Amino acid sequence: MTSLHPTNAQRSEGTAAAPLAIELVGINKHFGPVHANRDIHLAIKRGTVHGIVGENGAGKSTLMSILYGFYTADSGEIRVNGTPATITDSRHALALGIGMVHQHFMLVDNFSVLENVVLGAEDSAFLAPTLNKARTQLKALARDYGLEVDPDAIIENLSVGQQQRVEILKALYRGAETLILDEPTGVLTPDEADHLFRILGKLREEGKTIILITHKLREIMAITDEVSVMRQGAMVKTLTTSETSPGELAELMVGRRVLLRVEKGPASPGKVLLDVQDLVVTDDFKVPRVKGVSFQVRAGEIVGIAGVAGNGQSELLESIAGMRDQLLGTIRLNGEVLSLEGDDGAARARTAGLAHVPEDRLRMGLVTTFSEWENSILGYQHSYGDGPGLDIAKARQTAEEYIKKFDIRPPNIDLKTANFSGGNQQKIVLAREMERNPDVLIVGQPTRGVDIGAIEFIHNQIIKMRDAGKAILLVSVELDEIRSLADRILVIFDGKIVGEADPATADETELGLLMTGSHASSDKTPGPGTLPAHETPVQQTLVKMSPQDLSGKDPN
């Protein structure tokens, strides 16, 4: 296998008892007044999977960026295979055999897999020989590590899991011996995550060193040999994984005891508050994404929608929240039909008693250049002052209340929301939506990019809403989250509800299978034009408006 990588970094001569692949000694890094890394010492043994955990802003990514040459440390030493190395840019890191798989993939979306793999590692001024060589190598890598990707596929047509494989291939093609993965499973389905771990396992067998940055303790326990915990820019402790527990790690990360499991009593569902019937919603390109979905949410229950991202959840949420027009179907809120057509659908939904915590707080939940108090009243600004004027004093008072109630930090209502951490931004949105006492709350990805401490708080708030008799619809790609919060789980696949499960008894594998379309293979979903003709009227409409039928009329 190693013969594939003639450009490998020099190996250390003295292979001591515990050969170290990477050693960081006294690393310091400041960003202006922020001390992002404080005197970090870290030793990573060759041929192991080494986990690094910590909350957002603990300095994990900064540390790895220093190792990868994206930033340079203010002080400290990096030793690669025992030899001190100065890594001033990514090229040095690559030459030393250090490759990185970034959290946000560094891929060019409209390039082919092959082009992305060779980008920056071309052998000559002309592309053809490099592309041919890369094609052969990719085949070998695919065979050795289970990294199958079509080399000619265009990145934007690939699933997130496949894109990640391309990132790994990029690093291996460059001869990486040490692979850094930054939050690799954040965007993956359980199935894809398992596949990734199998790949990592194989890489370890081949003697590669893997550094895994994550905040998911389950993954740390499952795959790593050793784990280092960071908190507030400092390295707290390095432990042997087999001798620690998730509880201990969580405590080290947050600096206090954390409850990892959500504590909630049994649900006592009342009357139906949200009733969705035969809902059909298309995306911006008129392609149906929600294909005849029906369900009900009762007072005092949390219904969770589980599914792989991109199976219609976003469109479903946006349509119920009034942000996206529906093609067919009805939505009843408290028995009344909600009319959501037009640009002010979201405002009417709010008036009717529906609150919405959008999936993407930066894009839909907040105006990040506005201050905290301004964001606290967004969407409810009409209740502040009469006519064109805005009752700023009242709005600021509301913001102050929210800050106290939701423990938003820093408690500064004049700070721009862009400058709050992810967890606190989410709390700003949650406070705004929950404190209006809505009948129905729909929540998308409540804890995406949120720290463990804040997750605990947010989950408890959601449970509190339920116990106050509200109907809650929860959409999350985190299966764990759905399982621990929801009273009922609906599985969505390709725009349809394909199953219902009881979170107490549901089997993870079974859910995973449902989420990926159980019978059909996961990456070959039947297109909208392939529905059989004998289906329901709703589905027949879908067949009629499928892209294939439109192709003659629409130049796009």
Added chain:
Amino acid sequence: MESYLVDITLILDSTVRLAVPLILACLAGLYSERAGIVDIGLEGKLLAGAFAAAAMSAVTGSAWLGLLAGIGAALIFSGIHGLASINFKGNQTISGVALNFLAAGLTTFLGQSWFKRGGYTPQLSGDQRFNPITLPFANELREVPVIGQIYYELISGHNIITYVAFIAVPVTAWVLFRTRFGLRLRAVGENPKAIDTAGISVTRLRYQALIITAVLVGIGGAYLSIAQSAGFNNNMSAGRGYIALAALIFAKWRPGPALLVCLMFGFLDAVQFRIQGQVFPIIGEVPVQAIQALPYILTVILLAGFIGRAVAPKASGIPYTKER
């Protein structure tokens, strides 16, 4: 029949002549936009190039030195644009517009103070211009019907810059899609972070693109003043830089279609010259201004609705900053 053929040949011939500056400016814009830099300053560079070429040629008597001066002027403008938009991460549109104003003002001012002819440079003649080249066998084949005529009128008898412009199209396509530089250039316009993490300098790549842009648009400017015309006059680029940008969008940032679109604009321009003063049935004589506006009206219509979804290079117009 004969006279129709002659008419068509003549219109096509002038289509080629009128399309040349568009093709050069359009390819110039293609390099910079593919690298992620919006260059609305093409217009100004075209004008500055035209002026510098004519001035140098008038003074030295050499068209080749004029061409070099044209390229030099465009390079200076590109340098300013690069400094503003790459190093200082300024707004690229504003920087470009500023350059256009600078070019319009500077060429008039310098023209007046150097040559004292109301902004015109002296009439150029002989070696001060790029003159038509007669391709081999053109005269011999002249009498051969159709093919010979087309060869003589349409293909032969253009100046060197015209041939350069047409050759630049396949060369650009090849550079863009078959070379390492092209791969990186396209990547830096789509996702500069991918380039940065691969250990390649985003700044350097973008400057390289701007240099190519300047060379092409400088040649285009020189064509206007010392090949197509015999001297510089005020604002002689007349919006061609903008039309080239429109053509670039219409062509969806691809060299082949860019050529076709530029030829189409050239054709409209040629027809416009041809139908001036003609009397049409029913309508009568169409005012010159209305006809002259034709290519521009078409630009607006095409941009407004007929090109479908034109997806620009994703990072186009966005200065690259390493973020935390």
